[in-house]
Amino acid sequence: MGEPYDAVLFDNDGVLTTPTDREVLLEAMHDAFADVGVLDPSRAQVRTLLGPSVDSLREVADDHDVDPHELWQARERAAIETQLQELEAGRKRRYDDVDAVADLEDDVGTAIVSNNQHETIGNILERFDLEWVDRWYGREPTVKGIDRKKPTPYYLELALEELGAEDALFVGDSWVDVEAADAAGIDAAFLRRDHVQGVGLPREPAYEIESLAEIPRLL
Numbered sequence: 561m562g563e564p565y566d567a568v569l570f571d572n573d574g575v576l577t578t579p580t581d582r583e584v585l586l587e588a589m590h591d592a593f594a595d596v597g598v599l600d601p602s603r604a605q606v607r608t609l610l611g612p613s614v615d616s617l618r619e620v621a622d623d624h625d626v627d628p629h630e631l632w633q634a635r636e637r638a639a640i641e642t643q644l645q646e647l648e649a650g651r652k653r654r655y656d657d658v659d660a661v662a663d664l665e666d667d668v669g670t671a672i673v674s675n676n677q678h679e680t681i682g683n684i685l686e687r688f689d690l691e692w693v694d695r696w697y698g699r700e701p702t703v704k705g706i707d708r709k710k711p712t713p714y715y716l717e718l719a720l721e722e723l724g725a726e727d728a729l730f731v732g733d734s735w736v737d738v739e740a741a742d743a744a745g746i747d748a749a750f751l752r753r754d755h756v757q758g759v760g761l762p763r764e765p766a767y768e769i770e771s772l773a774e775i776p777r778l779l
């Protein structure tokens with residue numbers, strides 16, 4: 561591990577774009593329940609649907625006698641739609657310092673590896689003209705996609721393989737990014753933006769940075 565890197569991989573939410581407002585996502589979870597005929601989910605079930613394990617998704621679905629796959633599809637559709645609205649309304653926006661990494665593709669491979677839906681990442685690329693990104697990986701909208709989320713390194717390893725990269729740097733704003741990078745055997749740069757001030761990490765990342773403008777000199 562260590563420089564020189566042949567690829568730089570980015571998390572999306574909190575790194576390239578602002579995170580989606582949690583209250584807005586919780587409202588979308590209500591819509592998803594309503595779509596499968598559940599009009600009275602508990603607050604705990606609404607929170608569970610926002611970030612379930614496969615087991616907790618099945619439990620919530622069983623409680624309401626609905627198919628977990630249908631509930632999950634409704635959940636993903638609601639999350640995609642609400643985030644598209646947030647993008648279009650300008651409430652989910654691109655960080656200004658993204659400009660500092662737009663030229664990296666001249667020297668290294670680049671990719672986005674996100675726990676957000678693949679379709680949402682596609683909407684983000686389109687809206688913000690991130691054409692410098694070589695490859696992008698969001699979560700597939702199936703129950704299987706839940707198990708492939710970071711900290712599981714599934715999509716990170718896929719990105720490394722498809723970029724043909726051996727020594728990459730992964731830039732993220734969450735402990736799951738630091739863990740996934742470690743699991744994939746690559747370095748992590750933890751981006752400590754305002755929304756993660758004071759957040760602790762399970763392990764020391766290779767770098768801790770405050771802006772994407774610091775990335776070029778790590779290469």
Ligand SMILES: [Mg+2]
Nearest residue numbers: 571573574733
């Ligand atoms: Mg993030």
